Amino acid sequence: MINILIADNQPLTQQGIITFLTDVNSIHIVGKCGPEDLEAYLSHVQPQLIIISHEPEPNSNLTAIKKVKEKYKSLCILVLSNNVHKHEIMQVIDQGINNYISKGCSRDEFLEAVFATANGEKYYCKKILNILFGPDPIADKAEAVRMLSLREKEIIELIATGMGNKDIAEKLFLSIHTVKTHRKNIIKKLGFTFKHASELILIIGYLNDFFI
Structure with missing residues (x-):
């Protein structure tokens, strides 16, 4: 069973993620919160994986992502974003996080990303790969x-x-x-x-x- 905590400020996004994962038997949602409340939630829930949003500056959640990465080294982190700027994606990757998908990816890609992240594997959806490396690279x-x-x-x-x-x-x-x-x-x-x-x-x- 993969225990997942959702950290996103948008209720619609939170509900969309829950809807995507509801009928997957091997996944359990342990909670949902905004990125700014993440550390407080981690003090009383123990997820295996966090799905956290990364928004463009000046509302970036990079600080929250850094803190979680440093404090909870064994925690799997999947970043979900509308971000289309390469340098901001690279800021997350430079923190040692190699799981990054677009909020516009398909359900199949989303589920692939969740399982890959939980298994300690790297995963980028096609849109993020195109931003990083160019079309069909x-x-x-x-x-x-x-x-x-x-x-x-x-x-x-x-x-x-x-x-x-x-x-x-x-x-x-x-x-x-x-x-x-x-x-x-x-x-x-x-x-x-x-x-x-x-x-x-x-x-x-x-x-x-x-x-x-």
């Missing part, structure tokens, strides 16, 4: 990731932590020239600059998990 991106060497993936991960060429060279026992060459090859293969290293990590992780 999967085949091209998967092929690009296949072209990366293990060393190139390792360098991307180090860049994403904020390391520069010199630090990477020292850590991997390479010359700075070799590191620069790897960076050029990565950009050529993926078409990304390293202003968006976190997006590279997301692409590689997502495609490795599901498509490679």
Whole structure:
């Protein structure tokens, strides 16, 4: 049985989620609240999974999401949003949350997201994938990731932590020239600059998990 707490400010959205889940035998709704009341509810209910809304700024629930993620590390979090802005989606993903769906997704996608999240798997609905990676990105991106060497993936991960060429060279026992060459090859293969290293990590992780 998956015990779920719904954290959304809109009664219609709360009721819509409940309607979607009512006839699913393996799911139990333990409560519903607004994101601002989430911590209070968690003090007396013990859900396995939270479905929480993420609204555009200035009414963003990112602070509530951060607090829950930090305090309840074993809790599964599924973010539900009308958000169409890539940078705001990335703000949530940067908190280590890899389950994000649009409020416009289908019931089938919604149920897939719930079960994937409860099982500790990543899940993004098609609309969110399109916002993050562009229309129909999967085949091209998967092929690009296949072209990366293990060393190139390792360098991307180090860049994403904020390391520069010199630090990477020292850590991997390479010359700075070799590191620069790897960076050029990565950009050529993926078409990304390293202003968006976190997006590279997301692409590689997502495609490795599901498509490679």
